[in-house]
Amino acid sequence: MRKIRELKVKPIKNGTVIDHIPAGRALQVLKILKIPEGKNKVTIGINMESSRMGIKDIVKIENRELHSEEVDQIALIAPKATINIIRDYEVVKKEKVQLRDEIEGLIKCPNPNCISNADEPIKTKFYVVDKEPVTLRCYYCERLIKEEEIKFLF
Numbered sequence: 001m002r003k004i005r006e007l008k009v010k011p012i013k014n015g016t017v018i019d020h021i022p023a024g025r026a027l028q029v030l031k032i033l034k035i036p037e038g039k040n041k042v043t044i045g046i047n048m049e050s051s052r053m054g055i056k057d058i059v060k061i062e063n064r065e066l067h068s069e070e071v072d073q074i075a076l077i078a079p080k081a082t083i084n085i086i087r088d089y090e091v092v093k094k095e096k097v098q099l100r101d102e103i104e105g106l107i108k109c110p111n112p113n114c115i116s117n118a119d120e121p122i123k124t125k126f127y128v129v130d131k132e133p134v135t136l137r138c139y140y141c142e143r144l145i146k147e148e149e150i151k152f153l154f
């Protein structure tokens with residue numbers, strides 16, 4: 001007898017599965033990864049059931065493994081995400097994203113008077129003062145930035 005199968009996203013042969021993204025943030029993850037630039041097949045699950053989170057988003061990218069800078073950026077908006085590297089249908093590496101203590105050159109300071117917004121040749125820099133929820137402090141103007149205020153430079 002044929003089993004009744006749920007309509008689930010099919011497994012990928014090679015690539016990366018980003019799991020445990022907070023529901024509604026998958027599109028931000030795509031932005032960080034500059035998708036749809038390139039030709040990789042991408043499957044997105046939004047509001048998927050999760051025993052751990054209630055609902056979550058999932059992103060599967062075929063034939064691409066992430067760089068550590070990309071993983072660091074994902075940590076900013078999905079601090080509990082897990083990155084699964086798939087090779088030949090097997091998970092060969094599973095890692096949790098980890099927010100660093102300092103973030104350089106990724107996001108914009110929301111303070112318009114901050115020197116980092118004044119066309120000076122300096123990289124933005126923030127200290128991570130809290131990881132849950134994410135709170136950052138600008139190295140230059142000391143402005144506190146909450147998670148929902150985070151704006152990437154790209």
Ligand SMILES: [Zn+2]
Nearest residue numbers: 109114138141
């Ligand atoms: Zn600033």
